Amino acid sequence: MTDLVQGFKNAFRRHPAGVAIVAAESADGRFGLTVSSVASVSVDPVALVFSVTKSSGSAGQIIGADSFVVHLLGEGQADVADAFARSGEPRFTPEQHWGTLPTGEPLLLDAPVALRSRALDTLTVGRSQLIVAEVLDVHEGPESGPLMYRDRQYFTLADSAAVTRA
Template sequence: MTATPVPTPIGEALKAAFRTHPAGVAIITASTSEGPVGLTASSVASVAVDPAAIVFSVTRATGSAGAILGAATFVVHLIDDEHADLAQSFAVSGSERFTPEQGWAALSTGEPHLPEARAALRCRTIQTVAVGSSTVVIAEVIDVVAGPTGRPLVYLDRRFHALPNDTHH
């Protein structure tokens, strides 16, 4: 059992700084022998287009995070405002997940898929780096499934917020 990290003044200042820096919201899912797993992440970013790659971090390599890290492939769903409640469910341990009412399906490859997500990125891990109590994941994107677009969802000051619809001028 690892000790809970003790917040440092710089760590607390970093958290405060990022609290006011909006981040996109994603739900990451995988299929395991124990069933589907998933979590909410606000750390997803594009890294490269050749090879197509993204990066994200998860806290503690246990539970859903550990299951996703151990899966051969996983799906990163970029979600919109209509999925704010779902993002909250996947952010809290023990919440209801993968119910029919939530709109889940499965890709032909078996991973849980939210067809209503703006985009679903099917990935495989290229590399992981342990940083304190977190793990940074660099993943190759092996398929992109486009979905309908709605009002983008961002995480800011510990809450989900909708952005206005994209307007092209």
Template sequence: MTAVPVPTTVGEALKATFRTHPAGVAIITAASPGGPVGLTASSVASVAVDPAAIVFSVTRATGSAGAILGADTFVVHLIDDAHSELAQSFATSGAERFTDEQGWSQLETGEPHLASARAALRCRARQTVAVGSSTVVIAEVLEVLTGPPGRPVVYFDRRFHALPHHTDH
């Protein structure tokens, strides 16, 4: 049985602080023996360009996160404002996912792919580090699939917010 983390004063202050720190939004997907899996992440960041690598964290090694951690490869979709509703569904346990109406297809390598995402990074985990109830993943980027440009979205104060398109003034 895994111990449930006990909130601390510092931990609660950290959560409150990061609620007001805007973060980009991604949907991470993988193929698993039970079918496609995915989750929403606001912890994705670039780490290196040689080798091309990113980092993100997941809060549990079970469910969708566990399936992604166990997959040979996965896809990190950098999404736009048009995908805010989709990001919310991937952040909600039991919500509808991977429907044709949502625009999902499958890459030749088997992973679920959202072609309308601004970019999709096909990755392989190089290293994972357990930190409390979270797992930090350092991933090698194997392929970058570009999609149409859109209005960037950030997660701020528990909600998704659109930023102006780079050509907006």
């Protein structure tokens, strides 16, 4: 079994993923976390999915919030992604360029895209929670290439050559 688990981990370390920050406002304050599991699910209803590895702390606050914002990060946002990936790091600082939507959720002003969403359903898989969310609003920010994560490092499309198709 250990070979299967290690092989699975190694496979996904080599598979690049987009980087996002999911953030919410609750009665206890602002909460957020970095995820690399965001994917589109449907256009009717407009929905996305992401996973979290526990249902306590920031993840629990986000799951329990009426709504949250999924920020698809761009080039140059590795520092803010790191801050939300590590416990105890400064979050929602002025230097990170946070604002607030009229509906009350935190908004990362420099994110290329921010998707205000609400949870439709959750599915427990082992120790993880899969959150299916309806997208309520799309907020477009400055144009930027995506921030990607592979083998515990951040990359941009500028770091890679485009594949030419015949």
